[in-house]
Amino acid sequence: MKTSETGISALKKFEGFLPTWTKDVNNFSIGYGHNKLPGENFTRLTESEASELLKKDLTKFEQIINDSIKVSINQNQFDALILFVYNTGKRKSDLYNLINNSSDIETIVKWWNEHYISADGEILPGLIKRRAYESALFASGAPGVTDQTKNVFLPGIAILIILGIILKRKK
Secondary structure, three states, rough: OOOHHHHHHHHHHHHHEEEEEEEEOEEEEEEOOEOOOOOOOOOOOOHHHHHHHHHHHHHHHHHHHHHHHHOOOOHHHHHHHHHHHHHHOOOOHHHHHHHOHHHHHHHHHHHHHHOOOOOOOEOOOHHHHHOOOOOHHHHHHOOOOOOOHHHHHHHHHHHHHHHHHHHHHOO
16 A cells, blocks of 8 residues: 555645754654655755655655554555554564554554654654544544544544643652
8 A cells, every 4th residue: 555645645744844854852854744865955945845755754664564464454544553663663563562462442543652752752743643543544444433433532532642741740
């Protein structure tokens, strides 16, 4: 499978556009979350150049998901997994095992929202929102979820997840 335009658009929103190299937690990044590779000596990108670089970068992450997920998934689920792996870089994950073992959607969503929400030991609201969006997008493709219920389901699940994390942090 390949990332849809909707998936690319969501990825761009979460990553944000950086015209010059910026230090993040583990590396330097530019454009839409492109990590600096050995030999790269450009210093600035236009949004158009960043979009092309993103599409090139996505092939690596699409291959990871295509190789890791052994069960049938739909486009929303694939896009959600691309958002996850693009951010975490995880070639192997308990998340993939849960999906491949056909775990129930509640277990998958719970795991998704309890992992990879911190950097340098600090829980980050941006990562909480990202995991909530990813898991809700994945769940929207689960059996039994219709177009009619998505309008209530997606925002509702995201709110409940964020509320649960906030309450857990207050304990």
